[in-house]
Amino acid sequence: MTAWTEHTIETAQGARVAVRVHGKRTGAAPVALHLHGGAFTGGSVAASERVPALLAQAGAVAVSADYPLAPAHRFPHALEAMFDVLGALQRCCAQWASRRSSVFVAGEEAGGNLAAALALMARDRHAPLAGQILLSPMLDPVMGTCSLRSADVGAVGCPWADGWHAYLGSPDRAAHPYAAPLAASRLAGVAPALILSAEDDPLRDECGTYASQLRKAGVLVRHHVLPAPTNWPFALAAPTNDATQAVWAGAVVDQLKTFFADVAAARRTTASAHTMLA
Numbered sequence: 001m002t003a004w005t006e007h008t009i010e011t012a013q014g015a016r017v018a019v020r021v022h023g024k025r026t027g028a029a030p031v032a033l034h035l036h037g038g039a040f041t042g043g044s045v046a047a048s049e050r051v052p053a054l055l056a057q058a059g060a061v062a063v064s065a066d067y068p069l070a071p072a073h074r075f076p077h078a079l080e081a082m083f084d085v086l087g088a089l090q091r092c093c094a095q096w097a098s099r100r101s102s103v104f105v106a107g108e109e110a111g112g113n114l115a116a117a118l119a120l121m122a123r124d125r126h127a128p129l130a131g132q133i134l135l136s137p138m139l140d141p142v143m144g145t146c147s148l149r150s151a152d153v154g155a156v157g158c159p160w161a162d163g164w165h166a167y168l169g170s171p172d173r174a175a176h177p178y179a180a181p182l183a184a185s186r187l188a189g190v191a192p193a194l195i196l197s198a199e200d201d202p203l204r205d206e207c208g209t210y211a212s213q214l215r216k217a218g219v220l221v222r223h224h225v226l227p228a229p230t231n232w233p234f235a236l237a238a239p240t241n242d243a244t245q246a247v248w249a250g251a252v253v254d255q256l257k258t259f260f261a262d263v264a265a266a267r268r269t270t271a272s273a274h275t276m277l278a
Contacts, residue, residue, distance in 0.1 A: 004052070009065070009092065011084040019085075020045045020064045021096055023056035028100040030260050031093045032133065033086050033118075034064040037109030037237055039138070039163025040078070041070050048237050051108050051135060054249060058256035061096045062106070063089055067114065070166040075179045079117050083125075086118055090128060102130035102263065104191075108236040109203070110163060112137025116181040116210070119190045129191040131263045133256070136197055136233035138163070139182035140206045141174045151202035160203075182210050187217035192266065194259040195221065196252060200228035220266055222259050226251055 004022045011017065023029070032055050036048035045064040052062035065085050067078040086105065093101050105122075107115035112134040122129040141164040143149075148160075168174055177184035193214055197207040204225065211223035226232070226248045235245060 004049075007095075009063075009085060009088045011088045013084055015081075015084065017065055017081075017085050017088075018045075020052070021061060022049075022052040022064070023059075023061040023096075025061070025097055026059065028098040028102075030060040030104055030130065030263075031089065031097050031101045032060050032062050032104040032106040033082070033089050033115075034062045035067060035082060035105070035107035035111030035114045036064065037107070037111050037136075037233055038069070039159045040110045040113075040167035041163050043069075043110070043237065048108075048111075050236050050238055050245070051106065054252050055106060055133075055256060057253045058260065060104070060256070060260065061093075061101075063096070070163070071169070074169040075167055075173050075176070079114055079121070079178055082114055083118060083121050083127075086122070086129075087127060102267070103128065104131045104133055105129065106133035106135075107137065108135040109233040110138050110167070113139060113181065116193075117178040119193070120178055120181060120184060120187075123190045130267070131192045131194065131259065132190070133194045133259070134196070134207070134210075135236060135252075136201050136203045137181075137195070137207065137210070138203065139180065139210050141168060141180050145205035145209075147205040148202045182206055182213070184213075187214055187219060190214070190217075190219055192220035192259075192263050193222070194255060195223045196226065196255060197224075198226040198228060198230040198232040198248065200230055201225075201232040203233060220262065222255065222262065224251075224255050 036043040055062040105115040105118045119132040197204045214221045
């Protein structure tokens, strides 16, 4: 299990947000704001160690933050709160890595939705962001894809349908691109994306569609579908010492390492081009 420490981040608005930091300071390591899953209504930093542990294994410093949960806090409450945390992290990332570190957003399931929306907000509000890491993200409240319709989600309702209802509150909010990134009509200029799914992931089809839409908009995208069995996205909240995760955990770490390297290379190319034009 990756070691972690508890800290507090203070936002520009004066809020003090508790975070759990995974990974060790190693030069200008990438720093990722991690947002947990739970269909917008559940989950917590304490119960979601798997993804930040994988980020740490890939050489990043993962900073996990709890966000306000629905239905007590509907869209866009959690999103605005995490945008403030992202800004604070940009200012204090040297505390855990370096001032030269690139800052990413990362999340699974509902946290993946928030990470994708934060990438859109960062573009629109001109906030620096190196990349977005989306693992089985919830992107489409319509929920009409083949992979989701054919999934066996149990007899007690669909957790994602209930989660979308609690998060949005009213159907008109589903039209907002920050709420449902898959419906966004303008994707050009957002940060590079790593989108991970699996053959047995009910959210697989919307992941693939979003990857295609980002590519068409000229965004650097790495999209990978893991072979089954994974039990994603539920397995992403499993304990880090779960032996069954060995089937896919190594592949996720490899994808993360490659993505970090791709983003770094792209940033170097852009910097060289700007230098030549100066």
